Amino acid sequence: MNILVCITHVPDTTSRIAFTNNNTEFDKNGVQFIIGPYDDYALARAVELKEQSGGKITVLNVGEADSDPTIRKALAIGADEAIRVNAFPSDSFFVANQIAAIAKEENYDLILMGRESIDFNGGMVHGMVGELLGLPSFSPVMQLEVDGTNAKITREIEGGKEKLDVSLPFVAGCQEPIAEWKIPNMRGIMSARTKPLNVVEPSDTSTHSTISAYELPPAKGAVKMIDADNVSELVDLLRNEAKVI
Amino acid sequence: MSVLVFIETEDGKIKKSSREAITYGAALGEVTALALGTVSAEELATAGKNGATKVLHVADERLNDGLIQPYAEALSAAATEVGADIIVTAKSSLADAVVGRVSMKLGAALVSNVVALPDTSNGFQVKRSIYTGKAFANVNMTTDKKILAIKKNAVEVKEDGGTATVEAFSITLDDSLFGSKITSTEKAEGDVLLPEADIVVSGGRGLKGPENWGIIEDLAKTLGAATGCSKPVSDMDWRPHHEHVGQTGVKVSPTLYIAVGISGAIQHLAGVNSSKYIVVINKDEEAPFFKAADYGIVGDAFEVLPKLNEALKTALA
Numbered sequence: 001m002n003i004l005v006c007i008t009h010v011p012d013t014t015s016r017i018a019f020t021n022n023n024t025e026f027d028k029n030g031v032q033f034i035i036g037p038y039d040d041y042a043l044a045r046a047v048e049l050k051e052q053s054g055g056k057i058t059v060l061n062v063g064e065a066d067s068d069p070t071i072r073k074a075l076a077i078g079a080d081e082a083i084r085v086n087a088f089p090s091d092s093f094f095v096a097n098q099i100a101a102i103a104k105e106e107n108y109d110l111i112l113m114g115r116e117s118i119d120f121n122g123g124m125v126h127g128m129v130g131e132l133l134g135l136p137s138f139s140p141v142m143q144l145e146v147d148g149t150n151a152k153i154t155r156e157i158e159g160g161k162e163k164l165d166v167s168l169p170f171v172a173g174c175q176e177p178i179a180e181w182k183i184p185n186m187r188g189i190m191s192a193r194t195k196p197l198n199v200v201e202p203s204d205t206s207t208h209s210t211i212s213a214y215e216l217p218p219a220k221g222a223v224k225m226i227d228a229d230n231v232s233e234l235v236d237l238l239r240n241e242a243k244v245i
Numbered sequence: 246m247s248v249l250v251f252i253e254t255e256d257g258k259i260k261k262s263s264r265e266a267i268t269y270g271a272a273l274g275e276v277t278a279l280a281l282g283t284v285s286a287e288e289l290a291t292a293g294k295n296g297a298t299k300v301l302h303v304a305d306e307r308l309n310d311g312l313i314q315p316y317a318e319a320l321s322a323a324a325t326e327v328g329a330d331i332i333v334t335a336k337s338s339l340a341d342a343v344v345g346r347v348s349m350k351l352g353a354a355l356v357s358n359v360v361a362l363p364d365t366s367n368g369f370q371v372k373r374s375i376y377t378g379k380a381f382a383n384v385n386m387t388t389d390k391k392i393l394a395i396k397k398n399a400v401e402v403k404e405d406g407g408t409a410t411v412e413a414f415s416i417t418l419d420d421s422l423f424g425s426k427i428t429s430t431e432k433a434e435g436d437v438l439l440p441e442a443d444i445v446v447s448g449g450r451g452l453k454g455p456e457n458w459g460i461i462e463d464l465a466k467t468l469g470a471a472t473g474c475s476k477p478v479s480d481m482d483w484r485p486h487h488e489h490v491g492q493t494g495v496k497v498s499p500t501l502y503i504a505v506g507i508s509g510a511i512q513h514l515a516g517v518n519s520s521k522y523i524v525v526i527n528k529d530e531e532a533p534f535f536k537a538a539d540y541g542i543v544g545d546a547f548e549v550l551p552k553l554n555e556a557l558k559t560a561l562a
Contacts, residue, residue, distance in 0.1 A: 011376070013377075013492050013511060013512050014511045014512075017379040017380045019380070037492065037493050038493065092345070092355065093348070093354065093355070096345070116341070118376070118377055118492065119375060119376055120357075120375050120382075121374070121375060121376075121377055121496075122355075122356075122357040122358070123336075123341035123342075123345075123357060124341060124348070124355055124357060125345065126345065127313070127317070127341070127342050127343065127344065127345025127346040127349075128345040128346065128348060128349050130345075130346060131317070131345070131346040131349035132349055136313070136314055136424065137313060137314075137342065137346065138313065138342070138425070139313075139338070139341065139342045140342075142486065156338060156486065156487055157338060157339065157430070157432070157487075158255075158338060158339075158439070158440055158441070158487070159255075159432050159433050159436065159438045159439070159487060160430065160431045160432035160433055160485075161430075161431050161486075161487065162427050162431070163427070163428045164425050164426060164427050165425070165426045165428055166424070166425040166426075167424060167425075173342070175493065176493055176494075177480075177486065207387070208348075208353075208354035208386065208387060208388050209354050209356060209386050210384070210385045210387065211382050211383065211385075212370065212383045212384075212385055213383045214375075214380055214381065215380065215381040215382075215383070216379075216380050216381075217378075217379070217380070217381070217518075220537065220539075221539070223525075223535050223536065223538045223540065223541045224539065224540050224541070225535075225540075225541045225542070225543070226540060226541065228542050228544030228548070228549050231542070231552045231553040231556045234524065234542065234553065235553070235556045235557055237540055238501065238524070238540070239560060242501070242521075242522045242539065244500045244521065244522055245501070
């Protein structure tokens with residue numbers, strides 16, 4: 001099976017978010033970057049599928065050179081080769097175009113990615129790529145079993161889940177519990193150094209949007225503590241101060 | 246401006262988040278709404294209360310399930326039919342999957358997690374939530390057609406409108422769009438949907454086991470709230486995954502979030518930081534969640550919750 005896994009290079013979930021250059025750029029200072037947590041689930045499931053039935057995993061990132069350590073980590077986890085489209089991922093339209101252009105060059109049985117990135121949380125790229133390639137797209141996918149050219153997937157819906165029978169190839173936006181995150185072992189880390197990481201230039205540079213400025217939410221006020229023996233005070237505050245009940 | 250709003254229904258009723266989307270759309274221009282699958286004309290006419298003039302209804306039974314490709318096809322066809330400049334939808338797990346396809350079909354810019362009306366004084370700029378609620382971005386949309394997915398609970402529903410006219414909308418949906426078959430659906434019956442809820446009561450490991458969830462459910466029932474949980478609770482299968490609130494689970498934005506026995510790991514906070522008010526009940530006074538809370542009680546959940554439930558019942562009676 002030939003699997004393309006698209007990954008994002010995003011700030012660690014514990015990062016303090018700040019902006020620089022007059023609030024027009026994300027402040028990378030002191031921020032640890034990781035494989036997007038949802039993409040990491042997609043990658044882990046791809047590695048399991050390869051263990052079951054063989055094949056090849058190509059990991060794809062649209063990003064600048066600072067993504068390379070994140071891509072090497074994906075190679076250490078079990079991808080066979082990597083492609084980086086050398087460009088800042090300006091918007092979901094731009095990223096989807098790059099992914100579709102790469103995907104068209106080879107016959108992938110599965111194109112997996114996270115349900116959304118954790119920086120922009122759009123959750124739109126899987127659908128865009130599916131449409132560009134004329135393939136079905138599913139998201140959020142929480143289970144994926146492949147049997148030949150057929151697959152059984154479970155999609156989360158609001159308040160529950162649904163199971164579907166689908167045919168390969170397709171695009172899936174993945175989330176837990178599709179697989180457990182994998183931690184690279186020493187052998188994986190060593191072999192990742194020599195696995196191919198091909199850098200290509202973007203095929204189409206058009207975008208649908210630009211960002212003019214970032215903002216942070218207003219700081220939260222101090223917490224009001226209420227005595228555990230006086231819950232009626234909380235009821236009173238919720239009713240008369242917060243006015244939420 | 247011509248606006249098309251995509252309506253989602255739940256148990257034959259228009260979802261609250263879709264009413265938010267209609268309210269948002271009505272502030273931009275004349276709203277035509279689109280409903281797919283079996284739903285009564287009486288219910289659809291109530292979209293008028295929120296500001297829709299007309300509802301197009303594709304009563305094709307094959308659309309009773311939220312299938313991504315046929316939905317995208319129907320939404321694009323309706324947008325073309327009404328000459329929509331803007332498509333508005335609530336952000337949801339279904340709409341996310343659908344509108345990405347629609348944006349490519351129509352060449353329309355798509356911005357998700359929109360939290361405010363656009364600024365059209367110089368182009369078309371919208372404010373969206375990013376970094377899982379930790380920041381906002383002001384985005385300029387540069388295409389003629391635009392799609393906006395509105396963050397849930399970001400818009401206050403208006404109900405001062407009239408009755409919408411409901412028209413059958415006939416489109417041919419090719420069988421090839423229905424290649425994927427839904428074989429089963431599991432859904433919690435009659436509960437308040439977590440992503441839609443005004444009030445959420447969530448439990449964490451401090452509850453000690455799934456058998457103790459009764460006190461969470463009782464409080465939720467009193468408040469008409471949805472129930473949620475922390476990631477460890479869903480990982481241990483105490484509660485289903487669709488209740489997991491946090492960075493990799495459901496992101497909620499209710500007016501009131503009550504966290505019981507949840508320490509407040511940063512990944513959990515990422516899922517709740519758009520809540521208007523947060524109440525934290527935890528027996529550990531050092532729990533980091535208190536720093537993110539508006540109101541806090543240090544105490545044993547098994548003692549505090551029944552008392553709080555009784556006090557609320559009295560107050561709300």
